Amino acid sequence: MEAEMLGAIFTGLLEVKPVFKDKEVLRSTYTPDHLPHREDQIKAMAYILVSALRGETPSNIMIYGKTGTGKTACANFVGRQLEQVAAEQGYKCSVVYINGGIIDTQYRIIAYLARLFDKDVPMTGWPTDQVYAEFKATIDENEQIIIVILDEIDRLVKKGDEVLYNLLRINSDLKRAKISIIGISNNLQFREFLDPRIKSSLGEEELLFPPYDATQLVDILGERAEIGFEQGVLGDSVIPLCAAFAANEHGDARRALDLLRVAGEIAERSGKANVEEEHVRQAQTKIESDRIKEILATLPTHSKLVLYSVMSTGGKPHLTTGEVYRAYLNCCRATGMSPLTQRRVTDLISELDMLGIISTKIVNKGRYGRTKEISMMVPQNVVRSIITSDLRLKVLDSYTQSRQRTLGEEWDV
DNA sequence: CTTCCACGGGAACACTGGGGTG
């Protein structure tokens, strides 16, 4: 009896006609077998990389383009094909993908590479030179070509371009193996920051991935929807609307896919058999608010405190750093945390700005110095609820309330 | 021309989690 009832909650759900056939295809991490509107770039890459199939080292490639323009997908796609053909022809050629946003230090990259070629290297502890030496020795045992795809290379370089420099000149130390690099950058001004030596060698070949326009996005979504959704569940205007939203934001295919997938999820959860325009609109707001909640929840404690301080000063639109810092000191006292220096807090403020949670503008107020004007970019209630759900910061809740009671009294520093 | 506030670069330091060596 009870088991039946328990079963019933699932059978009830199973009776709802599924919306998705294969949700994986609708994720932006999935590499499809066909990439519409990127034929030119793929051909260009193939043309450069084909020398690997003749046993020569291909030129290094730099790929530029904003997020969601298919850079990663194309590079992986071409890489996979190259590996396959090389294997058929009896060449040893491996394509390695590294995301510079995740593996982001010199040591970790080389250690990761070494481990891929079955060389045991500890996570930490060794001098970097030693890891280099071991890695070089290992790969040089075989005649082979290694192509390293370095995604988000701009993030990597921010922490020092030594890695790139070392990787680029590694070939001169190698007898049998050769390494060639495909760098992928979201930032079009990336090359300006580079050391000229690196620039010339890394940018032997450059490819530009322009943003997709709305009609191209429709094609992309169409192909994926074909595999990802059950037949006939998508309303006619769903795909064009997703495409239009994403096209408005620099033609981001990742965004378009997210919209489509989340719209599907929303429809499914509300028990609808079809996905309609309204679900896309809901998806649009859901994605944005999820993103912000996620960012807020994972903020380090002191960043949360700084953000709270910005908010607690009463939503004045043009706060200065000094005011925020004073409020921050009070918050620290209320929570019993030891405060950071103002220097550090300005950095935290800049980080919050970068994340789009607050917006800042540097202004010169003449006689009254130079500062940042700071204002909130997200609703206060969201911030308050998430920040006070952090155990260590719970006291702030009652703190602001008591502060409001005594509003008007000066805050002592 | 001076003055003011904080920006933001850079060096130095502390600390962590992991080596290897005697």
Added chain:
DNA sequence: CACCCCAGTGTTCCCGTGGAAG
């Protein structure tokens, strides 16, 4: 075991700099 080396991260300390109000 003790001891020192290494990379990496977060922080503090120091300081030159900007530019309009006064």
